[in-house]
Amino acid sequence: KEKLQKIKEEAMNRIAASDDLTKLNDVRVAVLGKKGELTAVLKSMKDVLPEERPAFGQLVNEVRSEIEDKLENAKKALEAKELELRLQNEVIDVTLPAKKNKVGHRHPNTIALEEVERIFIGMGYEVVEGPEVELDYYNFEALNIPANHPAKDEQDTFYINNEIVLRTQTSPVQVREMEKGKLPIRMIAPGRVFRADEVDATHSPSFHQIEGLVIDKHITFSDLKGTLEEFARELFGPDTKVKFRPHHFPFTEPSAEMDVTCFKCGGKGCRFCKGEGWIEILGCGMVHPRVLRMSGIDPEEYSGFAFGVGLERIALLKYEIDDMRLLYENDDRFLKQF
Protein backbone atom coordinates (compact mmCIF):
# COMPACT_ATOMS: atom_id res chain seq x y z
CA LYS A 1 0.00 0.00 0.00
CA GLU A 2 2.73 2.43 1.05
CA LYS A 3 4.69 1.43 -2.08
CA LEU A 4 1.69 2.34 -4.27
CA GLN A 5 1.40 5.66 -2.47
CA LYS A 6 5.07 6.39 -3.12
CA ILE A 7 4.82 5.47 -6.81
CA LYS A 8 1.79 7.74 -7.21
CA GLU A 9 3.39 10.72 -5.47
CA GLU A 10 6.63 10.30 -7.41
CA ALA A 11 4.72 9.95 -10.72
CA MET A 12 2.64 13.07 -10.01
CA ASN A 13 5.78 15.08 -9.27
CA ARG A 14 7.54 13.85 -12.39
CA ILE A 15 4.45 14.68 -14.50
CA ALA A 16 4.29 18.17 -13.04
CA ALA A 17 8.00 18.62 -13.72
CA SER A 18 7.72 17.59 -17.39
CA ASP A 19 7.88 20.74 -19.46
CA ASP A 20 7.54 19.10 -22.82
CA LEU A 21 5.63 16.28 -24.49
CA THR A 22 8.71 14.06 -24.79
CA LYS A 23 9.53 14.17 -21.09
CA LEU A 24 5.86 13.60 -20.29
CA ASN A 25 5.85 10.55 -22.53
CA ASP A 26 8.99 9.27 -20.78
CA VAL A 27 7.16 9.48 -17.46
CA ARG A 28 4.17 7.61 -18.93
CA VAL A 29 6.46 4.83 -20.18
CA ALA A 30 8.41 4.69 -16.91
CA VAL A 31 5.25 4.26 -14.82
CA LEU A 32 2.60 2.66 -17.02
CA GLY A 33 4.73 1.13 -19.80
CA LYS A 34 5.50 -2.62 -20.16
CA LYS A 35 8.45 -2.28 -17.79
CA GLY A 36 6.77 0.50 -15.81
CA GLU A 37 6.79 0.64 -12.00
CA LEU A 38 3.03 0.33 -11.74
CA THR A 39 3.00 -2.53 -14.25
CA ALA A 40 5.58 -4.27 -12.08
CA VAL A 41 3.28 -3.92 -9.10
CA LEU A 42 0.46 -5.48 -11.13
CA LYS A 43 2.74 -8.42 -11.97
CA SER A 44 3.47 -8.95 -8.25
CA MET A 45 -0.25 -9.65 -7.84
CA LYS A 46 0.52 -13.41 -7.77
CA ASP A 47 2.37 -12.96 -4.44
CA VAL A 48 -0.71 -11.32 -2.85
CA LEU A 49 -3.04 -13.53 -0.78
CA PRO A 50 -5.98 -14.61 -2.96
CA GLU A 51 -8.67 -13.10 -0.66
CA GLU A 52 -6.82 -9.71 -0.74
CA ARG A 53 -6.38 -9.64 -4.54
CA PRO A 54 -9.68 -7.90 -5.44
CA ALA A 55 -9.12 -4.98 -3.07
CA PHE A 56 -5.48 -4.79 -4.11
CA GLY A 57 -6.32 -4.82 -7.80
CA GLN A 58 -8.90 -2.10 -7.33
CA LEU A 59 -6.36 0.01 -5.48
CA VAL A 60 -3.82 -0.38 -8.27
CA ASN A 61 -6.42 0.55 -10.87
CA GLU A 62 -7.38 3.65 -8.92
CA VAL A 63 -3.76 4.77 -8.84
CA ARG A 64 -3.34 3.97 -12.52
CA SER A 65 -6.41 6.00 -13.59
CA GLU A 66 -5.36 8.93 -11.37
CA ILE A 67 -1.94 8.90 -13.03
CA GLU A 68 -3.50 8.53 -16.51
CA ASP A 69 -5.81 11.52 -15.87
CA LYS A 70 -2.87 13.57 -14.65
CA LEU A 71 -0.87 12.54 -17.71
CA GLU A 72 -3.78 13.38 -20.03
CA ASN A 73 -4.33 16.83 -18.50
CA ALA A 74 -0.60 17.55 -18.56
CA LYS A 75 -0.47 16.42 -22.23
CA LYS A 76 -3.33 18.70 -23.20
CA ALA A 77 -1.78 21.63 -21.37
CA LEU A 78 1.58 21.08 -23.05
CA GLU A 79 -0.04 20.70 -26.49
CA ALA A 80 -1.94 23.93 -25.97
CA LYS A 81 1.27 25.68 -24.91
CA GLU A 82 3.13 24.29 -27.92
CA LEU A 83 0.34 25.43 -30.25
CA GLU A 84 0.37 28.89 -28.69
CA LEU A 85 4.14 29.07 -29.19
CA ARG A 86 3.83 28.04 -32.82
CA LEU A 87 1.06 30.56 -33.44
CA GLN A 88 3.31 33.29 -32.09
CA ASN A 89 6.34 32.22 -34.12
CA GLU A 90 4.56 31.53 -37.35
CA VAL A 91 2.45 34.66 -37.42
CA ILE A 92 2.50 36.27 -40.92
CA ASP A 93 2.57 40.03 -40.95
CA VAL A 94 0.37 40.73 -43.95
CA THR A 95 1.31 44.39 -43.86
CA LEU A 96 4.93 43.64 -44.88
CA PRO A 97 5.72 44.77 -48.46
CA ALA A 98 5.43 41.94 -51.00
CA LYS A 99 8.61 40.46 -52.55
CA LYS A 100 9.03 42.08 -55.94
CA ASN A 101 8.96 39.47 -58.67
CA LYS A 102 11.90 39.69 -61.05
CA VAL A 103 10.45 40.66 -64.40
CA GLY A 104 12.17 41.15 -67.72
CA HIS A 105 13.24 44.57 -68.92
CA ARG A 106 13.39 46.17 -72.35
CA HIS A 107 16.90 47.22 -73.36
CA PRO A 108 17.45 51.02 -73.63
CA ASN A 109 18.07 50.54 -77.38
CA THR A 110 14.75 48.75 -77.72
CA ILE A 111 12.95 51.51 -75.84
CA ALA A 112 14.57 54.20 -78.01
CA LEU A 113 13.88 52.26 -81.23
CA GLU A 114 10.23 51.68 -80.39
CA GLU A 115 9.85 55.35 -79.48
CA VAL A 116 11.35 56.56 -82.80
CA GLU A 117 9.34 54.00 -84.78
CA ARG A 118 6.14 55.07 -82.99
CA ILE A 119 6.77 58.71 -83.96
CA PHE A 120 7.35 58.04 -87.67
CA ILE A 121 4.68 55.36 -87.98
CA GLY A 122 2.43 58.06 -86.51
CA MET A 123 3.43 60.27 -89.44
CA GLY A 124 2.49 57.56 -91.94
CA TYR A 125 5.98 56.14 -92.57
CA GLU A 126 6.67 52.48 -93.31
CA VAL A 127 9.35 50.56 -91.41
CA VAL A 128 11.58 48.69 -93.89
CA GLU A 129 14.50 46.36 -93.15
CA GLY A 130 17.27 45.00 -95.36
CA PRO A 131 20.46 42.92 -95.41
CA GLU A 132 23.32 43.74 -93.03
CA VAL A 133 25.85 42.15 -95.40
CA GLU A 134 25.57 44.40 -98.42
CA LEU A 135 26.99 44.92 -101.89
CA ASP A 136 29.38 47.86 -101.85
CA TYR A 137 27.28 49.27 -104.72
CA TYR A 138 24.32 49.86 -102.38
CA ASN A 139 26.48 51.02 -99.47
CA PHE A 140 28.68 53.40 -101.44
CA GLU A 141 28.26 53.91 -105.20
CA ALA A 142 24.46 54.26 -105.18
CA LEU A 143 24.94 56.87 -102.44
CA ASN A 144 27.24 58.95 -104.61
CA ILE A 145 30.27 57.83 -102.56
CA PRO A 146 32.99 57.46 -105.22
CA ALA A 147 35.49 54.60 -105.29
CA ASN A 148 38.35 56.54 -103.72
CA HIS A 149 36.27 58.19 -100.97
CA PRO A 150 37.88 57.91 -97.48
CA ALA A 151 34.67 56.39 -96.01
CA LYS A 152 35.38 53.34 -98.19
CA ASP A 153 38.81 52.54 -96.82
CA GLU A 154 39.33 49.72 -94.42
CA GLN A 155 39.87 52.03 -91.47
CA ASP A 156 36.11 52.53 -91.41
CA THR A 157 34.53 49.66 -93.29
CA PHE A 158 34.52 45.89 -92.72
CA TYR A 159 35.05 44.19 -96.11
CA ILE A 160 33.92 40.62 -96.71
CA ASN A 161 35.53 40.80 -100.16
CA ASN A 162 36.02 43.43 -102.85
CA GLU A 163 32.30 43.70 -103.61
CA ILE A 164 30.76 42.80 -100.28
CA VAL A 165 30.81 44.81 -97.02
CA LEU A 166 29.12 44.99 -93.65
CA ARG A 167 26.84 47.98 -94.23
CA THR A 168 28.06 51.20 -92.58
CA GLN A 169 24.58 52.78 -92.61
CA THR A 170 21.04 51.62 -93.38
CA SER A 171 20.83 53.80 -96.52
CA PRO A 172 21.20 50.68 -98.74
CA VAL A 173 17.74 49.61 -97.56
CA GLN A 174 16.40 52.92 -98.88
CA VAL A 175 18.27 52.61 -102.18
CA ARG A 176 16.72 49.16 -102.66
CA GLU A 177 13.31 50.70 -101.94
CA MET A 178 13.87 53.53 -104.45
CA GLU A 179 14.89 51.00 -107.12
CA LYS A 180 11.46 49.41 -106.84
CA GLY A 181 10.10 52.65 -108.29
CA LYS A 182 6.92 52.57 -106.18
CA LEU A 183 6.50 56.31 -105.35
CA PRO A 184 5.90 58.24 -103.18
CA ILE A 185 8.13 56.81 -100.47
CA ARG A 186 7.82 57.56 -96.77
CA MET A 187 9.99 55.10 -94.88
CA ILE A 188 12.35 54.57 -92.00
CA ALA A 189 15.08 51.93 -92.08
CA PRO A 190 16.21 50.87 -88.61
CA GLY A 191 18.96 48.35 -88.17
CA ARG A 192 22.42 47.29 -87.19
CA VAL A 193 25.38 48.98 -88.90
CA PHE A 194 29.10 48.32 -88.65
CA ARG A 195 32.09 50.66 -88.45
CA ALA A 196 35.68 49.56 -88.17
CA ASP A 197 36.15 52.38 -85.66
CA GLU A 198 38.17 52.35 -82.46
CA VAL A 199 36.01 51.12 -79.55
CA ASP A 200 35.59 53.81 -76.89
CA ALA A 201 32.90 55.41 -74.70
CA THR A 202 30.97 56.63 -77.74
CA HIS A 203 31.98 54.22 -80.50
CA SER A 204 31.23 50.55 -81.00
CA PRO A 205 32.07 48.49 -84.12
CA SER A 206 28.46 47.41 -84.27
CA PHE A 207 25.66 49.82 -83.43
CA HIS A 208 22.21 50.79 -84.65
CA GLN A 209 20.93 53.54 -86.88
CA ILE A 210 17.55 54.68 -88.06
CA GLU A 211 17.42 56.43 -91.41
CA GLY A 212 14.41 58.13 -92.91
CA LEU A 213 13.57 58.79 -96.55
CA VAL A 214 10.75 60.78 -98.13
CA ILE A 215 10.44 60.87 -101.94
CA ASP A 216 7.52 62.62 -103.60
CA LYS A 217 6.75 65.51 -105.93
CA HIS A 218 7.55 69.05 -104.59
CA ILE A 219 9.34 67.90 -101.42
CA THR A 220 11.31 70.90 -100.10
CA PHE A 221 13.85 71.62 -97.37
CA SER A 222 11.05 73.08 -95.25
CA ASP A 223 9.34 69.66 -95.31
CA LEU A 224 12.59 68.28 -93.94
CA LYS A 225 12.82 70.96 -91.23
CA GLY A 226 9.17 70.67 -90.21
CA THR A 227 9.30 66.86 -90.04
CA LEU A 228 12.53 66.70 -88.02
CA GLU A 229 11.44 69.50 -85.68
CA GLU A 230 8.25 67.57 -84.90
CA PHE A 231 10.32 64.39 -84.41
CA ALA A 232 12.58 66.23 -81.91
CA ARG A 233 9.58 67.62 -80.03
CA GLU A 234 7.94 64.21 -79.71
CA LEU A 235 11.19 62.63 -78.59
CA PHE A 236 12.58 65.26 -76.21
CA GLY A 237 9.48 67.23 -75.20
CA PRO A 238 7.27 70.00 -76.66
CA ASP A 239 9.55 72.88 -75.56
CA THR A 240 12.50 71.46 -77.50
CA LYS A 241 13.94 73.90 -80.06
CA VAL A 242 15.96 72.75 -83.08
CA LYS A 243 18.58 74.37 -85.25
CA PHE A 244 20.05 73.21 -88.57
CA ARG A 245 23.76 73.76 -89.21
CA PRO A 246 25.12 73.46 -92.76
CA HIS A 247 27.06 70.23 -93.26
CA HIS A 248 28.19 67.88 -96.06
CA PHE A 249 27.23 64.31 -96.99
CA PRO A 250 27.94 62.89 -100.48
CA PHE A 251 24.38 61.58 -100.71
CA THR A 252 22.52 64.79 -99.89
CA GLU A 253 22.68 68.35 -101.18
CA PRO A 254 22.18 70.61 -99.30
CA SER A 255 23.07 68.73 -96.11
CA ALA A 256 22.66 69.76 -92.48
CA GLU A 257 23.12 68.58 -88.94
CA MET A 258 20.29 69.17 -86.51
CA ASP A 259 20.85 70.19 -82.88
CA VAL A 260 18.19 70.21 -80.20
CA THR A 261 18.12 72.39 -77.09
CA CYS A 262 19.50 70.49 -74.12
CA PHE A 263 16.50 68.92 -72.37
CA LYS A 264 18.39 69.11 -69.05
CA CYS A 265 18.99 72.90 -68.98
CA GLY A 266 16.59 74.06 -71.70
CA GLY A 267 19.43 75.63 -73.66
CA LYS A 268 21.23 77.67 -70.94
CA GLY A 269 24.26 75.31 -70.90
CA CYS A 270 25.12 72.62 -68.37
CA ARG A 271 27.56 69.74 -67.80
CA PHE A 272 25.32 67.48 -69.87
CA CYS A 273 25.49 69.65 -73.03
CA LYS A 274 29.06 70.71 -72.24
CA GLY A 275 27.87 74.27 -71.66
CA GLU A 276 26.67 74.64 -75.26
CA GLY A 277 22.95 74.43 -74.49
CA TRP A 278 22.60 72.43 -77.72
CA ILE A 279 23.07 68.74 -78.50
CA GLU A 280 23.67 67.32 -81.97
CA ILE A 281 21.08 64.66 -82.74
CA LEU A 282 21.21 63.74 -86.44
CA GLY A 283 22.38 64.43 -89.98
CA CYS A 284 19.99 65.11 -92.86
CA GLY A 285 19.62 66.71 -96.28
CA MET A 286 17.84 66.77 -99.63
CA VAL A 287 18.55 63.56 -101.53
CA HIS A 288 21.32 64.24 -104.06
CA PRO A 289 19.91 64.25 -107.66
CA ARG A 290 22.62 61.76 -108.70
CA VAL A 291 21.40 59.35 -105.99
CA LEU A 292 17.84 59.69 -107.33
CA ARG A 293 18.97 59.14 -110.90
CA MET A 294 21.14 56.09 -110.08
CA SER A 295 18.05 54.48 -108.53
CA GLY A 296 15.94 55.28 -111.58
CA ILE A 297 14.08 58.31 -110.18
CA ASP A 298 13.88 61.46 -112.34
CA PRO A 299 15.15 64.43 -110.22
CA GLU A 300 13.23 66.77 -112.54
CA GLU A 301 9.98 65.13 -111.45
CA TYR A 302 10.67 63.98 -107.89
CA SER A 303 12.60 65.29 -104.89
CA GLY A 304 13.09 64.03 -101.39
CA PHE A 305 14.85 64.37 -98.06
CA ALA A 306 16.65 61.87 -95.89
CA PHE A 307 18.11 61.76 -92.39
CA GLY A 308 20.07 59.39 -90.21
CA VAL A 309 20.09 59.13 -86.41
CA GLY A 310 22.20 56.91 -84.20
CA LEU A 311 20.00 54.77 -81.95
CA GLU A 312 22.57 54.36 -79.16
CA ARG A 313 23.09 58.10 -79.27
CA ILE A 314 19.39 58.63 -78.58
CA ALA A 315 19.41 56.02 -75.80
CA LEU A 316 22.58 57.45 -74.20
CA LEU A 317 21.12 60.96 -74.25
CA LYS A 318 17.66 60.05 -73.09
CA TYR A 319 18.87 57.93 -70.17
CA GLU A 320 22.03 59.96 -69.47
CA ILE A 321 24.25 56.91 -69.94
CA ASP A 322 27.84 58.04 -70.42
CA ASP A 323 29.45 54.91 -71.78
CA MET A 324 28.04 53.06 -74.78
CA ARG A 325 29.75 49.85 -73.71
CA LEU A 326 27.29 49.63 -70.81
CA LEU A 327 24.63 48.88 -73.44
CA TYR A 328 26.42 45.73 -74.56
CA GLU A 329 27.82 44.22 -71.35
CA ASN A 330 24.51 42.56 -70.39
CA ASP A 331 25.04 43.49 -66.76
CA ASP A 332 21.67 42.83 -65.11
CA ARG A 333 22.31 45.55 -62.51
CA PHE A 334 22.50 48.09 -65.35
CA LEU A 335 19.72 46.69 -67.53
CA LYS A 336 17.12 46.25 -64.81
CA GLN A 337 17.01 50.02 -64.26
CA PHE A 338 15.01 50.53 -67.48
Ligand SMILES: CNC(=O)COc1cccc(Nc2cc(Cl)ccn2)c1
Ligand atom coordinates in the same frame (compact mmCIF):
# COMPACT_ATOMS: atom_id res chain seq x y z
C1 LIG B 1 23.86 58.94 -88.02
N1 LIG B 1 23.65 59.39 -89.38
C2 LIG B 1 24.17 60.57 -89.82
O1 LIG B 1 24.84 61.31 -89.11
C3 LIG B 1 23.86 60.99 -91.22
O2 LIG B 1 22.96 60.09 -91.79
C4 LIG B 1 22.37 60.54 -92.96
C5 LIG B 1 22.35 61.89 -93.28
C6 LIG B 1 21.71 62.27 -94.46
C7 LIG B 1 21.11 61.32 -95.30
C8 LIG B 1 21.16 59.96 -94.93
N2 LIG B 1 20.63 58.94 -95.72
C9 LIG B 1 20.36 58.99 -97.04
C10 LIG B 1 19.83 57.86 -97.64
C11 LIG B 1 19.58 57.89 -99.01
CL1 LIG B 1 18.93 56.50 -99.77
C12 LIG B 1 19.81 59.03 -99.74
C13 LIG B 1 20.33 60.14 -99.08
N3 LIG B 1 20.62 60.12 -97.75
C14 LIG B 1 21.79 59.58 -93.76
